Amino acid sequence: MTADETPADAPALPASDSQSFRRAFKDLRDGFAQRELWLQLGWQDIKQRYRRSVLGPFWITIATGVQAAAMGVLYSALLHQPMRYYLPYVTIGLIVWNAIQNSILEGSEVFIANEGLIKQLPSALSVHVYRLVWRQFLFFAHNAAIYLVMVVAFGLWRNLSWTCLLAIPGILLVFANSMWVSLVFGILATRYRDIAPILSSTTLMLFVLTPVMWSTKALEDRGGSVSERARLVQIVPTYHYLEIVRAPLLGEHIVLHSWLLVLTITVVGWIAAILAMKQFRSRVPYWV
Incomplete structure (x- = not known):
């Protein structure tokens, strides 16, 4: 019998399931089960960034607070908006936007940045x-302290009702989207290294188009056909992510279609993430 021949009764080799939904879901379950590892690593990332600093991670809060104060004062003067409303508006918008932006930019490099761990750590x-x-999320939690200061300093608590609790599922949705964004763009950017700079330019464009530093109310107050142009802002998906968190925290009216749109994007995004994990999960260690 030659080396190329096999006996007729030889057992068939089992088919590889590396590109199956079962392995994709198993990876997500196993990853979550290793929470002691990623909880510790995530906290260590923050400690390492501010090592030998007196204030440590609270520099995150200070930097965001200074930026929000500068932008809030400037834009409230330019757009003729009352400070007591506009400064909290800009602050919450900036806190949520930082979470969205970092999820896109850092998510696209999540596997590239962890090349050593992927190749050496069996996880x-x-x-x-x-x-x-x-x-x-830890960054977000540190920055949330600024909002608490705003609630007291500007008397926002007078406008708040039980509907402010809707910000909690809104925040959870933002980070649920952060996961699928990191999975999809992380895999794509690992295979095609041009994806990361493209996303960097895209997030800059979205920042300009999304009402983080400016308000649609400022446009509508001018009357006429401007209100129609203000509605064009709703075409930008990131606007709705901001609204489902910012509106409840400011005690404003909750827009149902923003929630429906975010939920739809979340479902579609997770379907894309599962498909990407099924098809390309096993190839990532070779691409990095």
Whole structure:
């Protein structure tokens, strides 16, 4: 019998399931089960960034607070908006936007940045995504302290009702989207290295188009056909992510279609993430 021949009764080799939905879901489950690892790594990332600093991670809060104060004062004067309303508006918008922007930019490099761990550490691929999202949540939690200061300083508590609790599912939706964004763009950017600079330019464009520093109310107050142009802002998806968090925290009217649109994008995005994990999860270690 030659080397190329096999016996007729030889057992068939099992088919590889590396590109199956079962392995994709298993990776997500196993990654979540290793939460002690990614919780520790995410916290260590923040500690390492501010090592030997007196204030440590609170520099995150200070930097965001200074930026929000400068932008809020400037744009309230330019757009003739009352300071007591506009400064909290800009602050919340900036806090949420930072979470969205960092999820896109850092998510696109999540596997590239962890090349050493992926090749040496026997863990689920999703561990690195959980680590990234956890780190961004810690940043968000530090910045949320600025909002609490605004509530007291500007008397926002007078406008708040039980509907402010809707900000909690809004925040959860933002970070649920951060996960699928990191999975999809992380895999694509690992294979095609041009994706990361494209996303960097795209997020800059979205920042200009999204009412983070400016308000649609400022446009509508001018009357006429401007209100029609203000509605064009709703075409930008990031506007709705800001609204489902910012509107409840400011005690404003909750827009149902923003919630429906975000939920739809979340479902579609996670379907794309599962498909990407099924098809390309096993190839990422070779691409990095």
